[in-house]
Amino acid sequence: MTPFEAIAEPSRRAILDLLREGEQPAGSIVSAVGMSQPGVSKQLKLLREAGLVSMRADGQRRLYRLEPGGLADLEAWLLPYRRFWARRLTALDDHLEREQ
Amino acid sequence: MTPFEAIAEPSRRAILDLLREGEQPAGSIVSAVGMSQPGVSKQLKLLREAGLVSMRADGQRRLYRLEPGGLADLEAWLLPYRRFWARRLTALDDHLEREQ
DNA sequence: GAGTTATATTTCTTTTGCGCTATATAATTG
């Protein structure tokens, strides 16, 4: 699963948002998002496959956290769009200036 | 369809990437991405519903272009993650400095 | 107005993905 597909699903975005607060055991995530335990477990697996989160074992618990750089591909894809819009705004500014 | 879902599909990202070169008639998009004409038409409709592109008629042709700000929601969602990682890097820097 | 071009819509089949329940695994406690 690509990061693009991973963030398409609201429940996965909710999990990621939650993990911004810091590392959390799977159980806390289940409590936070209103979803069944197996459902959360499945989404966590997909998020791991997408490289957006990582896991470590702590006894019987599994601690999940955001993977730094997991959204790098997404950021990289977005970059030229930011440039595109910046150019458009510049062009608009120029246009408005010429009209004055 | 949300922008998050819209960019999940590779063919739709290809269309968006293509439109960064400027406004294009539907036919050019069909030629560029290797997909059937109805398929492209369907994806263009979804991209419009997501607010990522807009269309104007020019005779019998339909000209599509990127909608500025269409990815704003996505950018807004990403913002706190950039802050999150910036903090992490700062914390790492601090740590390394203390070790010196 | 008949034929042609450009695009959209409909319809169908197939695949994918979500969320659930039930079950398995693995660590912990008594």
Add this chain to the structure above:
DNA sequence: CAATTATATAGCGCAAAAGAAATATAACTC
């Protein structure tokens, strides 16, 4: 070691989405 807790996996039903073919619509040309 039996019972409990934490998490993962398997299997299922269903809804959504993708891709293709066929058809419709609308504009243009002669």
